[in-house]
Amino acid sequence: MMTITYPVTTGLYVNITNRCPCACTFCVRNKKDHVFESDSLWLEREPTVQEICDSLDTWDLSKYEEVVFCGFGEPTERLYDLLEVAKYIKSKSDIRIRINTNGLADLIWKKSTAPKLKGLIDAVSISLNATNKEDYLEVVRPKFGIESFDAMLQFTKDCTEYVSSVMMTVVDVVTTKEEQEKCREICESVGAIFRVRPYN
Numbered sequence: 001m002m003t004i005t006y007p008v009t010t011g012l013y014v015n016i017t018n019r020c021p022c023a024c025t026f027c028v029r030n031k032k033d034h035v036f037e038s039d040s041l042w043l044e045r046e047p048t049v050q051e052i053c054d055s056l057d058t059w060d061l062s063k064y065e066e067v068v069f070c071g072f073g074e075p076t077e078r079l080y081d082l083l084e085v086a087k088y089i090k091s092k093s094d095i096r097i098r099i100n101t102n103g104l105a106d107l108i109w110k111k112s113t114a115p116k117l118k119g120l121i122d123a124v125s126i127s128l129n130a131t132n133k134e135d136y137l138e139v140v141r142p143k144f145g146i147e148s149f150d151a152m153l154q155f156t157k158d159c160t161e162y163v164s165s166v167m168m169t170v171v172d173v174v175t176t177k178e179e180q181e182k183c184r185e186i187c188e189s190v191g192a193i194f195r196v197r198p199y200n
Helices: 049-056 075-092 105-109 133-140 145-162 177-190
Strands: 005-008 011-014 066-069 096-101 123-127 165-171 193-197
Touching: 005 049, 011 049, 049 075, 066 075, 075 096, 075 105, 105 145, 123 145, 133 145, 145 165, 145 177, 165 177, 177 193
Parallel strands: 011 066, 066 096, 096 123, 123 165, 165 193
Antiparallel strands: 005 011
C-alpha cells in the first residue's frame, strides 16, 4: 500500500508525487524514507485524484486542524490534480487547506499560477532558505537555474493577493542567525510571514 495520506501532529498530510525540480542539500528524503510516524513516502506511482480522495475519506477530518499537501515531492508538480482534490475537500469540510511548496510552480507550468489557488487554498508555506539567488542556487539546486530565486519571490508576492495566509520558511541548520534576519526582511518585503523551522 502506498502512503498517500498520513498524520503529522495536528495536520493530515497528502503525499501526491515524488517529482521535484529541486535537489536541496538538506532534503530529508536523502536520509530516510519517512517522516514522523509515516510509512515510506516513496510512491510506486502517482495516485489518481480518485485514489487521493478515497484515501482522505479514511480519516475523520474533524480531528485535524488542516490538510497539508506535503510529501516526498513538490505538490505543485501536480497543480491541477491538487486543485481537484482541494475542491473535493471543500465540498465536504471547512478544514483549512495548506500547500508546502518550493514556490517554483510558475517555472514548472510556465505561467502565473497563484490566481488558481483563490478560494481553494487557505495557506501557502514557501521554502526560502537563502538570502540571494547565488546561495539559493547552491543550497536548493533547482533545475531551472539562477532565475529560480526571483521566480520564487514573485510567486510568493502573487500568493498574497489570492491566499489568506502566506508564509516563507528557512531551515535552522541551513541558515545563520544573520541570514535569518535578512530572510525576515525579504519576507516582509513581499508581504509574507516569516518562520524558522527546525530540521526534522
